Amino acid sequence: MQNKKPKTFENSRADIFERRDFIKLLGGGVIILFSAASPLSAQQKPPAGGPGRPQGFGGFGMGGGATDLNAYLKIGEDGKITCFSGKIEQGQANTTALAQMAAEELGVPHDSITMILGDTDLCPWDMGTFGSMSVRIFGAALRSAAAEAKAILMDMASEQLKTPKDQLTCENGVIFATADQKNKVTFAQLTKGQKITRKLDPKPAVKRVSEFTIIGKSPVRIDGRAKVTGQAKYACDIRFPDLLYAKLLRPPAHGATLKNVDTSEAEKIPGVLVVREEGMVAVLHPDPEIAEKARTAIKAEYDVSPINIDESNIFDYLLPKAPKPQLSERKGDLAVGEKAAATVFEHTYLNGYGAHATMETHSACAKMDGDKMTVWLGTQTPFPAQQEIARQLKIPNEKVRIIAPYIGGGFGGKSPFPQGAEAVRLAKITGKPVQVSFTREEEFFYDSFRPAAVVKIKSGLDSAGNICLFDNQIYFAGTRSAEQLYDVPNNLTSSYGGWMMDVPKIHPFNIGAWRAPGANINVFARESQIDIMAAKLKMDPLEFRLKNTSNARLRRVLELAAKSFGYTGAAGPSGRGFGIACGLDAGSLVAEIAEVKVDKGRVRVKRFVAVQDMGISVNPEGSKMQIEGCIMMGLGYALSEDIHFRGGQLLTKNFHNYSLPRFSWMPEIEAIIVKNDELDPQGGGEPAIVPVGAAIANAVFDAIGVRVFQMPLTAERINAAANK
Amino acid sequence: MNDKIRFKLNGKQTELDVDGDRKLLWVLRTDLGLTGTKYGCGMSLCGACTVVINKEAVRSCMLPVRNVQGKEVLTIEGLAQGDKLHPLQQAFIDKGAVQCGYCTPGMLMNAYAMLLKNPKLTRDQIIAGMENNLCRCGSHKRIVQAIESVAKR
Numbered sequence: 001m002q003n004k005k006p007k008t009f010e011n012s013r014a015d016i017f018e019r020r021d022f023i024k025l026l027g028g029g030v031i032i033l034f035s036a037a038s039p040l041s042a043q044q045k046p047p048a049g050g051p052g053r054p055q056g057f058g059g060f061g062m063g064g065g066a067t068d069l070n071a072y073l074k075i076g077e078d079g080k081i082t083c084f085s086g087k088i089e090q091g092q093a094n095t096t097a098l099a100q101m102a103a104e105e106l107g108v109p110h111d112s113i114t115m116i117l118g119d120t121d122l123c124p125w126d127m128g129t130f131g132s133m134s135v136r137i138f139g140a141a142l143r144s145a146a147a148e149a150k151a152i153l154m155d156m157a158s159e160q161l162k163t164p165k166d167q168l169t170c171e172n173g174v175i176f177a178t179a180d181q182k183n184k185v186t187f188a189q190l191t192k193g194q195k196i197t198r199k200l201d202p203k204p205a206v207k208r209v210s211e212f213t214i215i216g217k218s219p220v221r222i223d224g225r226a227k228v229t230g231q232a233k234y235a236c237d238i239r240f241p242d243l244l245y246a247k248l249l250r251p252p253a254h255g256a257t258l259k260n261v262d263t264s265e266a267e268k269i270p271g272v273l274v275v276r277e278e279g280m281v282a283v284l285h286p287d288p289e290i291a292e293k294a295r296t297a298i299k300a301e302y303d304v305s306p307i308n309i310d311e312s313n314i315f316d317y318l319l320p321k322a323p324k325p326q327l328s329e330r331k332g333d334l335a336v337g338e339k340a341a342a343t344v345f346e347h348t349y350l351n352g353y354g355a356h357a358t359m360e361t362h363s364a365c366a367k368m369d370g371d372k373m374t375v376w377l378g379t380q381t382p383f384p385a386q387q388e389i390a391r392q393l394k395i396p397n398e399k400v401r402i403i404a405p406y407i408g409g410g411f412g413g414k415s416p417f418p419q420g421a422e423a424v425r426l427a428k429i430t431g432k433p434v435q436v437s438f439t440r441e442e443e444f445f446y447d448s449f450r451p452a453a454v455v456k457i458k459s460g461l462d463s464a465g466n467i468c469l470f471d472n473q474i475y476f477a478g479t480r481s482a483e484q485l486y487d488v489p490n491n492l493t494s495s496y497g498g499w500m501m502d503v504p505k506i507h508p509f510n511i512g513a514w515r516a517p518g519a520n521i522n523v524f525a526r527e528s529q530i531d532i533m534a535a536k537l538k539m540d541p542l543e544f545r546l547k548n549t550s551n552a553r554l555r556r557v558l559e560l561a562a563k564s565f566g567y568t569g570a571a572g573p574s575g576r577g578f579g580i581a582c583g584l585d586a587g588s589l590v591a592e593i594a595e596v597k598v599d600k601g602r603v604r605v606k607r608f609v610a611v612q613d614m615g616i617s618v619n620p621e622g623s624k625m626q627i628e629g630c631i632m633m634g635l636g637y638a639l640s641e642d643i644h645f646r647g648g649q650l651l652t653k654n655f656h657n658y659s660l661p662r663f664s665w666m667p668e669i670e671a672i673i674v675k676n677d678e679l680d681p682q683g684g685g686e687p688a689i690v691p692v693g694a695a696i697a698n699a700v701f702d703a704i705g706v707r708v709f710q711m712p713l714t715a716e717r718i719n720a721a722a723n724k
Numbered sequence: 725m726n727d728k729i730r731f732k733l734n735g736k737q738t739e740l741d742v743d744g745d746r747k748l749l750w751v752l753r754t755d756l757g758l759t760g761t762k763y764g765c766g767m768s769l770c771g772a773c774t775v776v777i778n779k780e781a782v783r784s785c786m787l788p789v790r791n792v793q794g795k796e797v798l799t800i801e802g803l804a805q806g807d808k809l810h811p812l813q814q815a816f817i818d819k820g821a822v823q824c825g826y827c828t829p830g831m832l833m834n835a836y837a838m839l840l841k842n843p844k845l846t847r848d849q850i851i852a853g854m855e856n857n858l859c860r861c862g863s864h865k866r867i868v869q870a871i872e873s874v875a876k877r
Contacts, residue, residue, distance in 0.1 A: 091824025091861045224817035227825030228809065228832060230760020230800035237759035289750050359764050359772055359826040359860050408762075408826030409860045440765040625820050625866065632862025655769040655858060663851045666864045 073102060073145050075153070079173055079188025081106065081113045083142065086126025086383055087134045088118035090410035092626060092685045093221045094134035097618040101139045104214040105146035105206060107170045111222055118379075118404030120386045128381035128415055130513060132586035132683025135618055140680060143206045151204040156190045209616065209677040218621035223406065232406045235378035236363035240433040243365070244273065245288035246426050247295035249281035250442060254509055254648030256302040265297040275429055282426055284434065292439075307508060307647040311352050314452050321506040322475050322496035329472070329484050329493040337469030337490025341460025344469070345532055349457070349525035350710040351477075353507075353643035354450035354514055355652065357660060360408020362419040362446070363437035366427035373424055374401045380414045388417075389424050400424075411633075412513030416448050441653045448512025449643060451499050453477035455525035465537050467548050474522060476507075481519030481585045481690050486530070486548040508648045515630075516686035519585050520637055520693055524711060527581035527694035531572065531701060540569035541580050541698065553613050557591035557674060558582055561611040564672055565593040572702040577606075579699025581691035586683020588614040592631075594667070594695040598703045601715030601722070603639055605667040605696060610688050612672070615679030627671035627688040634692025635661040639712050731792045734802025744790030749773045751789045752799060760800035760829045764858070771857030774830035775799050781837035800829035803836065811877070812836055815870035823861035831857050835871045845875040 074082040083102050089095045095115045103110035116122050118129075126138070150170070157175035158165045161183050169178045176184035209216075226232040249261065258281075263274045266283050272294040273284040283294035309317045338344065365376040373393060379385050382402040390400045407414060423436040438446065453476040460469030470488040478498030484491050499517045502510075514520075534544035542562055546555060558580070561567070567578065577598065582591040595607040610627050617623040640659040644651040652658045671688070693711050701707050706722045727744035730737070733756070742751060752758045752775070761784055764772030768783035775784045776798040803810045812832055815821070822828050831854070838845060838853045845853070850871045859867065 093823070220817050220820065221822065223825070224822050225809070227822045227828050228800075228813040228816050229804055230758070230829050232825050233759070234762075234826065236763065237753075239754075239757060239759065287746075287750070287754060289746055357860060359770065359824065359858065360762070361764075406825060409824045411860075437763070440767070621820055625823065625863070628865050629823060629862030632864055633860065654767055655765050656767070660858050660860060661862070661864070662856075662858070663854045663864050663868065666851070666868070669865050 073142070073149055075149060075187055075191050077188065077192040079186055079191070081108060081187075082116060083113055084116045084119075084123040085138060085142070086118065086120075086123045087129045087138055088380055088382065088404040088407055088410075089223060090129060090380060090407040090414070092134070093619065093622045094129070095223060096219065096221045097135050097622060098139055098142055099222060100214050100217070100219070100618055101135070101143045102146040104212060105143050106150050106173075108173050110214055110219060112173075115222070118382045118402075120382050120400070120402045125383050128384060129410070130380055130412060130415060132588075132685040132687065134685075135681045136587060136683050139618065144203060147204050147206045148200050151200055153187055153190055157185050160185050160190065215616065215618050216620065218619050221622070227406070234360050234363065234406050234408050235365055235376045236360060236435070236437040238365035238376040238405070238435065240365075240367065242286075243433045243435055244284040244286060244426075244430060245291045246282050246284045246423065246434050246436050247288075247291045248422060248436070249295065249298050249300055250445065251302055252649060253302075253304050254445075255307070256304045256648065259301040259303055261301075262299040265299070266294040269294050269297065273430060275426060277425070277429065280422070280425065282422075284426065284430060288435075288437075304648070309508060310646050311642060311644055314352065315350055315454050318452060318506060319454060319475060325473070325494035325496045326479075327492060327494055328479055329482065329491055331484075331488065331492070332490035334469060334471050334490050334492055337460055337471075337488075340462050340468040340490075342463040343536060344458060344460045345529065345536070346458045347456070347525075347529060347532065347709060349455040349521060349528065350453075351450075351521040351524070351637075352452050353509065353511075353645070354637055354641050355444055355447045355643060355658060356409070356411045356413025356514060357443075357447075357641075357655075357658060358409030358411060358413055361438035361440060361443040362414065362417070363435070364417070364420040364423040365433060365435045366420070366423035367433035368427050368431065371395070372399050372401065373427065374403065375420055375424055376403050376405055377417055377420045378407050378414055379404050379417045379420065380407065380410045380412070381417065385417045385420055389420060392421055393424060393428065411515040412517060413447055416510065416512060418446055440655070444643075444652050444654070444658065445650050446510060448510040449507075450514030450517065450520075450637075451476045451502075451507055451511040453518065453521050455521055457525055457529045459529055459533060461533055461537065465539070465547070467533065472526070474518070477518035477521050480517055480522065481583050482522040482526070483584055485526075485551055485554055485582065485584060486545070487550055488548075508645065509643075509650075515633065516585055516690050519583065519686070519690045520634075521711070523581065523583040523690045524693040524697060527583070527691060528697055528707070528709070531580075531698045532707065535572045535701070538571040540571055542567060543569055545580065545582070551589075553589045553676075554582060554584070554591070557589050557611045557613050560672065560674060561591035561593050561609055564611060564670060565595075565607075565609040567593060572698070573705035574702050577699050577703030579695045579697065579702055581694035581698060583687065583690035583694075585687040585690045586685075588612055588682040588684065588687035590687050590691055592688070592691045592695040594692075594699040596696060596699040596703055598700055598718065601719040603696065603700060603713055603715075603718070605635060605665070605699075607670075608667040608695075609670045610672065611674060612688055613674040613676050613679075614684055614687065615676050615682040617673045617684070618681050620673050623673050623684050624671040626684045628669050630686070630688035631669055631671075631692055632661050632666065634689045635665050635696075637689075637711060638693040638696045639665075640714065642712055642714075727790050729789055729793050731794060732796040734798060740789065742789060744788055746789050747785055748775070748787045748789045748792060748797075749784040752784065758799050758801050762826055762829060764827070764830075769856075769858075770827070771830040771834060772827050774833040774857065776833050776837045776840075779837060779840050781834045798833070798836075800832060803832060810836070811874045812839070812871065815873045816867070819866045819870040819873065821863050821866040821870040823863050827857065827859045831859065831867055839871070839875060843875065845871065847872055850875065
């Protein structure tokens with residue numbers, strides 16, 4: 001061994017609070033328990049059209065939220081305010097937005113609140129960070145709780161200052177008599193030494209929009225400094241003096257079975273620890289590079305069952321295996337619609353497997369202290385991870401602590417935590433802290449891909465040019481964002497399997513949620529179909545959309561997008577390369593217009609305008625940042641990202657053959673948030689990615705008159721369609 | 725067989741007694757505890773591991789540590805002057821150029837080296853120079869704006 005001077009783990013945000021500090025914290029102060037199902041303020045309406053419910057999750061993970069306590073807000077005896085949330089920070093600045101929401105109700109600066117996220121010992125249960133729900137669902141409950149805390153403090157101050165509440169003012173944690181500012185008391189003085197768990201009934205109202213001073217402003221993200229100085233700790237950055245880096249033997253293909261293995265060469269490398277247990281062969285060393293060398297020294301033979309599938313025939317392979325459909329969005333009668341149709345349009349839309357390709361690979365550091373296992377885990381789901389790891393170790397949940405430090409990108413890919421299960425197993429066996437951090441090749445191999453999916457749409461136009469039929473058949477994508485946005489009298493959505501479950505297993509890989517799961521192909525299909533019908537009528541696609549929808553929020557974002565873009569009506573293909581698409585996701589409505597140039601089949605997106613109605617935007621710059629991120633990430637699924645494989649063997653291994661959007665791809669982006677104070681905050685992390693593929697496909701058609709039915713829209717596919 | 729490697733790391737004279745074949749990235753991240761420099765791909769494809777060596781941006785994931793013998797290495801941990809952030813770091817915060825933050829150290833070090841060579845970078849030069857640094861969150865627009873704001877000074 002070299003003269004190593006490993007650093008111990010310190011300075012992590014997630015480690016600020018030791019358990020004993022937390023118990024000490026609980027010793028005094030106001031503790032408000034609240035549930036994510038807390039009724040939202042009576043003064044604000046639920047979303048119009050009923051999209052306020054979390055979409056696309058079925059019954060999964062909601063965990064009976066009505067009774068599960070979902071967060072603690074702590075006003076300590078020192079006056080310091082701490083907010084605990086089971087959510088995690090994967091880059092979308094939910095930490096900052098949640099701090100703003102709590103601060104608004106408490107009347108304190110947002111950066112005076114300490115945010116503790118994703119620690120199962122400190123934070124209340126949460127199903128996970130996905131579905132654009134941090135602000136929309138958790139944030140709403142947090143606001144209610146903060147409002148309640150504030151009301152309790154005002155009651156206490158009123159008693160102490162012997163002044164009626166309506167004659168008190170509260171500023172920055174100080175409550176004083178409005179008429180006599182010397183007659184005052186601080187939050188700290190009120191909570192000191194007291195242990196109060198009051199609850200108010202009825203619940204006090206949250207602030208009105210007109211009273212906002214923090215919500216609706218755009219302070220910079222509170223984790224910015226840690227991230228630009230290299231101090232922010234991710235799971236792969238956790239260090240202990242006796243840390244071992246583990247590398248596990250990996251199969252050459254999914255579905256391969258290990259025939260025999262010879263670790264003798266690996267064992268000869270000084271300091272290497274070899275662990276062979278049921279279903280696992282691992283080599284460990286204090287130097288990750290030596291551990292990697294030891295892994296390559298393992299000789300293993302596998303049986304690989306040949307499955308004759310690849311990205312070209314996967315759809316034919318999957319379709320006959322589709323489960324029975326679930327029906328939704330039923331309206332009228334498809335047979336009646338077909339009879340009324342003057343023209344019927346039948347098309348099939350395809351999308352292959354897609355990777356999350358987060359910049360941080362799946363990483364975990366597990367450490368056993370006595371009978372307690374602590375795991376620093378790059379995960380979107382700390383609580384489900386706690387439960388699963390406890391189950392695997394056969395120990396009670398409370399003997400497992402998951403700490404989700406900063407997450408280097410998630411997008412749904414870090415809901416699964418295979419690396420965590422491996423790290424805890426090895427930490428238990430070796431008795432040492434163990435880190436498992438995937439290589440990029442492992443990351444592609446074990447990623448839970450966006451499943452390959454097929455959407456078949458049969459639609460019809462009546463003689464007046466109105467949509468009279470929409471038969472939407474979705475295979476393997478689920479129904480997210482498949483809600484019909486147009487006024488169609490005869491409509492049905494049939495969903496044959498989704499992204500959430502692959503039981504019985506039909507996909508050759510792991511599948512799962514990929515940013516707005518299923519919504520991207522659903523909207524690609526619907527919005528392409530809409531354009532096809534508009535083109536048949538020789539009608540401007542914007543005009544056709546407006547003619548066929550009475551949804552006021554949708555009409556508004558469409559009209560604003562057209563105005564911002566400087567769009568003028570023309571039937572497609574106009575040669576200008578303009579493409580429109582719109583979508584509803586996580587309660588937010590988005591209209592997007594792309595301008596493209598197509599050169600020998602290669603698409604260059606020159607300009608992209610997105611207009612989003614997300615209700616109240618808690619942090620408008622943060623919301624715009626998410627829209628911009630959605631557009632950039634959307635370029636990838638629309639134009640380049642496709643997993644290459646032969647059977648269970650991944651040919652996509654690193655960034656050289658999985659092309660992520662780069663700086664030179666960047667269009668001129670304009671992200672606009674529509675003012676809508678009538679509606680509580682809706683989703684922000686995903687909605688804007690949903691129409692990107694369709695907007696680009698429609699723009700390609702408008703540019704060169706070629707319709708492509710499969711994403712990504714590679715030059716090969718565009719040229720093939722052009723030569724048909 | 726270990727090598728004695730002497731170099732300047734973030735302004736401090738540093739001496740290592742290590743196998744010179746080891747990659748700089750892992751020596752930084754393990755022996756030296758400087759975890760701000762990130763692993764992303766291991767093949768110099770993504771730029772997350774970018775450090776600055778003798779004023780040049782270098783991918784540390786494939787660089788044998790013996791190659792830094794006698795050189796000056798700057799990592800993200802050495803970019804600020806004490807508590808005072810480098811203007812690029814401040815610009816990344818102010819322009820909202822950070823999301824998950826994992827690519828950020830590599831982005832900053834790459835941009836820093838570009839600005840050393842040409843403090844008056846144009847927008848097109850910035851885009852071309854940042855091309856091989858990958859960001860999955862899609863912060864590209866704001867990263868360019870942040871670098872531009874420093875280049876304009």
